[in-house]
Amino acid sequence: MTPAPPSRTLCADGIRLTTISTGAAVAGLRLEDSEGGWTDVVLGHADRRSYRxxxxxxAVIGRVGNRIDRGRFELDGATHQVSVDERGNALHGGVEGFxxxxxELVDAAADHVTWGLVSPAGDQGFPGEVRVQVRYRLSPGEVRLDYSATTTAPxxxxxxxxxxxxxxxxxxGTIREHRLQVExxxxxxxxxxxxxxxxxxxVAGTAFDLRQPTPLAAPLSAADEQVRIAGGIDHHFVVRGEGMRRxxxxxxxxxxxxxVWSDRPGVQVYTGDHFDGTITGISGSAYHREAGVALETQGPPDAINQPGFPSPVLRPGETFRSWTVWRVGTSDPI
Incomplete structure (x- = not known):
């Protein structure tokens, strides 16, 4: 039998984080309640071998999270074709993304763990060798994700x-009654x-106006063409301001x-329309539509083909660095 991927669990007051080698994925984020019980608040596979x-x-997504039109782009006068895996387009790095x-486990201590990956030149059709690391750092009420990457070619x-x-x-069950606010x-x-x-x-006047806390049932039930296209929300929101911000x-x-705090240009909100009962979750229950919501801090989709969007190009001699923080706690119940 194939062994489960190696894992590391970090513990702080009221919070436990488990990450695994496959995808440098978070396979568990457990929060303690006032009665001393623990609840896992991220979706995951019951069998960790299923992450493969x-x-x-x-999981950590790369090289290019989100979508690239036809998997094709031009960079410095050269045209590149990367693997496509969704309706003729490249999604989340192609057929075999990060x-x-x-x-590889790079280092680990009581409060952090760092995973690293080498993506060779030509990987999925992308130019240059990329070396990437992600460090998870845990403290009471907070998970911090530190990303870094370098490349040998643009x-x-x-x-x-x-x-x-x-x-x-x-x-x-569903996240329809969760309230979401996006800045x-x-x-x-x-x-x-x-x-x-x-x-x-x-966003004003659309189903995507989430500037105030809004039950997700409202946009998910809206008669909006963009909601129909995505089967819910699967869209990039341009977060106001710059630098580290909510x-x-x-x-x-x-x-x-x-x-969710980050220094990235925006956040892709995805309400899990694709869950159809075929994934068995951590506790043994099947995940169905809208079982969870992803809040993916990132640059905009297809930015390599969209001159009006921030450039996603990393060049030799540069180091990509970014930070995302998950702050967890309690509010008044809905």
Whole structure:
């Protein structure tokens, strides 16, 4: 029998984080309640060997998170074709993205663990060798993700993290009654194949106006063309401001609260439309539609083909660095 991937668990007051080598994925984020019980608030596979078969659950995504139109782009006068895996487009790094790789344990201590990966030149069609690391650092009420990467040739890079959150517990059902607030005045609409149109649209007057805490049931039930295209929300929100700032706040019916902070340009909100009962979760229950919501801090999709979007290109001699923080606690129950 194939062994389960190696794992590391970090513990702080009221919080336990487990990461594994496959995809450098978060395979568990457990929070303690006032009665001393523990609840896992991220979706994950019951059998950790299943992380090797895809689904993105809890994984680090690369080289390029989100979508590239037809998997094709031009960089410094050369045209590159990368592997395509979704309706003729490249999603989350292509057929064999970083989520499916076995990452190397770089270092570990009581409060942190670092995983590293070497992506060779030509990997999935991308130019240059890329060396990437992600460090998870745990403290009471907070998980910090530190990313770094270098390259030997110019290449697009858009690292992100694909944890799905259900703050009422990973087996508790839908996230429709979770309240979500996103610090964004604009979002990026897409074509029917979910490639950006190039427009950056005001959220005002749309189902994507999440500037105030909003039960997810409201946008998910809206008669909106963009909701219909995605089967829910699967869109990039352009977070106002620059530098380290709050991107989103999520509150479950239990009163558990998550704040997502990052220095990235925006956050892709995805409400898990694809879950169809075929994934068995951590507690042994099947995941169905809207079982969790992903809040993926990142640059905008297809930015390598969209001159109006921030450039995702990393060049030799540069070091990509980025930070995302998950702050967890409690609020008043909904």
């Amino acid at each position: 078969h895809g689904g993105y659950l809890g 989520d499916l790789r076995e990452w 290449t697009p890079l858009n690292l992100t993290h694909h944890a799905y959150f259900n703050l009422d517990g990973e087996s508790s 964004a005045d604009t979002f990026i609409p897409t074509r029917p194949d979910q490639i950006p149109t190039g427009e950056v649209r005001e 991107h989103a706040t999520l509150v479950g019916g239990s009163g558990r609260r998550l704040e």
